[in-house]
Amino acid sequence: MSGADQQNPQQPWPDGSETVRSEPQADGKALIVDVGGFEGPLDLLLELARHHKVDLKQISILALAEQYLAFIENLRKLQLEVAADYLVMAAWLAYLKSRLLIPAPPGTEEVEPADMAARLAFRLQRLQAMRDASAKLMSRHVLGRDVFVRGAPEPLVFDTKRIYGDNLIDLLKAYAERRSKKMRRQTYTIRKHPTWSIKEARGALERLVGVMNDWGSFETWLVDYLAEPGMRRSVMASSFTASLELAREGVLDLRQEGPFKPIYLRRHTPEAA
Incomplete structure (x- = not known):
């Protein structure tokens, strides 16, 4: 330079x-x-x-x-x-x-x-x-520089005086009307619980027949279905009914050692001659 x-x-x-x-x-x-x-x-x-x-x-x-x-x-x-x-x-x-x-x-x-x-x-x-x-x-207005928000208004105090001119009969009528409206609004709703049909239980047992070579309880063979929440009672009842039908048809063998004892089932095996 x-x-x-x-x-x-x-x-x-x-x-x-x-x-x-x-x-x-x-x-x-x-x-x-x-x-x-x-x-x-x-x-x-x-x-x-x-x-x-x-x-x-x-x-x-x-x-x-x-x-x-x-x-x-x-x-x-x-x-x-x-x-x-x-x-x-x-x-x-x-x-x-x-x-x-x-x-x-x-x-x-x-x-x-x-x-x-x-x-x-x-x-x-x-x-x-x-x-x-x-x-x-x-170029638009900037808040706090060109335009400003409105300030808080002064609070107003109201003095309310209630004047009642009803008698006891009017009070009872108003109470009864309110209670009747409240009772009409209350409805009972029945919730639907999950169930396992006998057809579904029979299909599950028929799919498991091929592996039922030894005795086993319902909890052993149907452990996957019993794990679902709220389904245990329905699964046990439907499976018991379906197992009776399969036993009558000669597909399954059932065994119970005493009253209220576990029920065991396996694939039907013909008795040795």
Whole structure:
């Protein structure tokens, strides 16, 4: 950097709209700076379009690319190295400009330059829409600064005096009417309990006949069904009835050693001759 540049730390942009601050360096190397006032290359493109009053819906990507490249070139003339993102955008716009001016050879599978320009224009429109929405939000009233909530109202105290003019008969009638309404509202609901039908018990025992080679109680063979909550009584009753039917048909053998003793069952085995 020259001595004049070192004496004046504020350097104007080519269009005179923004300034960048840089500190002099003794070794004479160029500074790596970011473009002040912009959040990225896309934001700079949008600002260039707005500065030249270009409609984003009818934007000329070629003209915008030329403006951007000229802007970056002016920065380089000031012996400043622009941030990498802006240089990447400049290289991409230079490539897009060449594609717009010189058509690609036939047979190439590259993206059409018109599509690339349309995508860039769409991104600029979307960025402008987000900035407009942000500006609308920031322009709204702020609670505690522009608008304030209503304060707590002063409490009102009411003095209520009840005057009763009914006699004992009216009191009894009112009590009887209220009791009758309360009695009418009370309903008894019978809850349905889970049950195991005899058909289901018979099917389960028929599926277990093949493994009933030895004596076993109902708890042994039907342990999976008895584990369900609230089903033990229904399972035992239905299984006992189904086992009697299967014993009568010669499918099962039943045995009980005494009254109220466990009932054992197994697959029917013919007696040895």
